[in-house]
Each structure stands twice: as C-alpha cells, then as structure tokens.
Amino acid sequence: MNEAVAMMSSRHGATFGTTLIEHVSLRVIRRVFGAGVLCLFAVANALAQSGAGAPPALPVSVIEATPTTLPNILEITAQAEGAKETEVRARVGGILVKRLYEEGSAVTAGQPLFQIDPESFRNVLEESQARAKQTAREAARLKGLFSQQAVSRKEFDDATSANEVAQANLKNAQLNLDWTTVTAPVSGISGRAQRSEGSLITTAIDGSLLTSIYQINPIWVRFGLSASDTSQLPGGRLDPAQPTEVALILPNGNVYEQPGKLNFLSMFIDPKLGTQQMRAEFLNSSNQILPGQFLKIRLTTGKQENVYLVPQAAVIQNERGFMAWTIGADNKVVPTPLKMGTWLGKNWIVRSGLKPGDRVVIDQIIKIRPGAVVAPTVVPLDTTITAVNARDGK
Secondary structure (H helix, E strand, C coil): HHHHHHHHHHHCCCCHHHHHHHHHHHHHHHHHCCCCCCHHHHHHHHHHHHCCCCCCCCCEEEEECCCEEEEEHHHHHHHEEEEEEEEEEEECCCEEEEEEECCCCCECCCCEEEECCCHHHHHHHHHHHHHHHHHHHHHHHHHHHHCCCCCCCCHHHHHHHHHHHHHHHHHHHHHHHHEEEEEEECEEEEEECCCCCEEEEEHHHHHHHHEEEEEEEEEEEEEEEEEHHHCCCCHHCCCCCCCEEEEECCCCCCCCCEEEEEECCCCCCCCCCCCEEEEEEECCCCCCCCCCEEEEEEEEEEEEEEEEEEEHCEEEEEEEEEEEEEEECCCCCEEEEEEEEECCCCCCEEECCCCCCCCECCCCCCHHHCCEEEEEECCCCCCCCCCCCCCCCC
16 A cells, blocks of 8 residues: 555655545545544544644633722730739748748738748847837826926926837837738739748848739730831821720630720830830630730721722732732733732732722632633632731732
8 A cells, every 4th residue: 555655646746645645545544444533533634734723711710809898907916914913022031931822823812922930020029019018107107207297398208209119119020020921912823932941031122022923804915016017007006096896816816705905005116116015904704814925916996998808819929019810801811919908817908909890810820821811700709707817918
C-alpha cells in the first residue's frame, strides 16, 4: 500500500498527492479497521484543520457588591486587673512568726493574715498600763488638793498633762500590739506572700509589703486605642457621648456572657505607649476572669455608611496595598484597588474602591490574570459573624 501511494504522489504532484493519500487512506482504514476508527480519524482531522482555538472561560463564583451600613467594631488586646488591688503592709516591725492564710484563697476584711512576734509589744503595753494608772492616781490626788487650794495651779496642770500623755502612750502601745496581727484591709483574692516566716519586717517601704489582695468582682479590663484603631472611628476618636457596647472575648475565642461598660476614658495620649488608655468593668461573680489575664475587648460604637463586605479569600494584598478581581461587562477580570477597614466575621469591610453592583470574584484567585475571560456564577455572601481577631486595613 505504501508503494502505491508513493508512486501516485510522484506522478501527480504534491497537491493532488495529498488529496489522493487522504482518499486512499480512508478506503484502507475503512476496510481494515471498520467504521468506528474512521469516525475517530474524522474528528482528529477536523481538530487539526480548525487549529488550537481560544481557551474556555474559567468558571468562577462572584458576589455582587451592595453598599450597607455597619456599626464600627474594634477588637483590641487587653489585660485584666483587680477592681481594687490593695497592698497589705506591716505597721510595726519585728520578726514574722507565722502566715495565717492560704495563698491565693479568698479572704474577708479583718481576717488575720500574718503574725509578727508580739512579746516586745506586750511588754511595752504592760509598762504603759502601769504608768497610766500611776499618773491617773496622781492627777486625781492633786485635783482634790487643788480644790482645797493646798497645791498650786502649776502642780495640778503638770499632773493632768502627765496623765494625758500616759493615757495616749497606753493607747499607742495597745495599737502596736494589735498591729502585730496583720489583717486583711478588704475582702478579695489573696496574693502570694512576699515575706516568709523568720523574716525581719520593717516599716520602711521596701520592708513592709507582705502580700496584696485583689477585688475581682467586678473586675477591670485595661486596654488602649492606637492611632490605627481610632482612624476607624468617626472623627478619629471614641466619643464619650456616643453609646458604646463593650464585650469581652476570652482566650478560647468565646464571647464572655456578661456585657461590660467603660468606666475610664483618658482624654490624652499616653506618650510612652502612643495609645489612648481606657478601662472597662465586668461582673465576675464566678471568678472566671483573673487579674493579669490577657483578653480581647470588642468595642461597638457609631456607624459606617456606604461600606461593602467582601470575603477575606477574595482580597489580595501586595506591595501596593489591597485589591480584588472584579468582572467587566465583557466578563473580563479587572484588578480593582481597595481601601480596607477591619474584619467582620469571615469578611473584610471595604471602605472605598467598589461601586454598587460590582461583581467581585471570590474563588479561583490564583488562576486569574488581568483580561482573562471568566464564566461567573453569582453566590450569596456569608455574613456569619464569629469571634475573630480584628485587623486594620492599610
């Protein structure tokens, strides 16, 4: 068969030979392999004649941009502290002989916490008592004599003054003895003991601190707003007159069941931290929040007008900022720069860059190139809000 084809090709020339080859080949294929293979041959031949052609449109999911009004929501790292953190200090010096409480336990006001050696103070009290009795008798004796004009006014006044001094010394000695038992000034959660048994306690600042007591119901949570935080708020600051909702996000991501309220709002910027310091108060009857614990505060205040929600997966960040792929009328994708707000659930808040009705591509992001033709399918936006970390747009 190949020899016959070769002879015909050389006899009739290139153009005619090609046609004859196709004709002879089809006849031979039909005889040898049947109609099925002939169909495959015909399809392959058609594809070869039509060329590669344009690639098919990439199927993508899109959302339609819709302007909306949202509350301003900020999430800031915060730290809990006791509503009152009271230092327990010794008022008299001496040897610490005993700790009377369990560290970390709840204590009540007036509960004994430490015992300082009382013996020397007890001796001083007894001496003061004896002196006070003596001066009281002397003052009473001279009072009677003075009424009979048997002693001078000066002698009577001196005895009276001596008795008053002795009585004051007696009270002071009694106080010092009482102060050898160090009690809790307030109720709360006790801290770690700063001094152990056998230590010499003094009344100096660095020698008198024994422990601290923390009142944690209610508990305070301290935080600060940075410049990037306040830039998200109307007027660039938190308005004290504007209603503000305060929520606490626990380390496990759950929202604390008790709502809070702001109880301190600084009106100046801390020069060391560069933040506006604030504090919120929360009920803490179950002692779930502990002083020193790191948490997150969620502030909801004011409104954001004419903003858009876009899934986080649809937003691209590069050295020029943020962008997303939008689709033109001819179904070609176009890179669109965006100005971002914060995260809200699974979505970004877009402050500018979109128009009502813009179609934003939310998948196949890494396969898209500028000008590529896509086959869009509109899907609904997921607006589920969960506890996530807030993030500032640039």
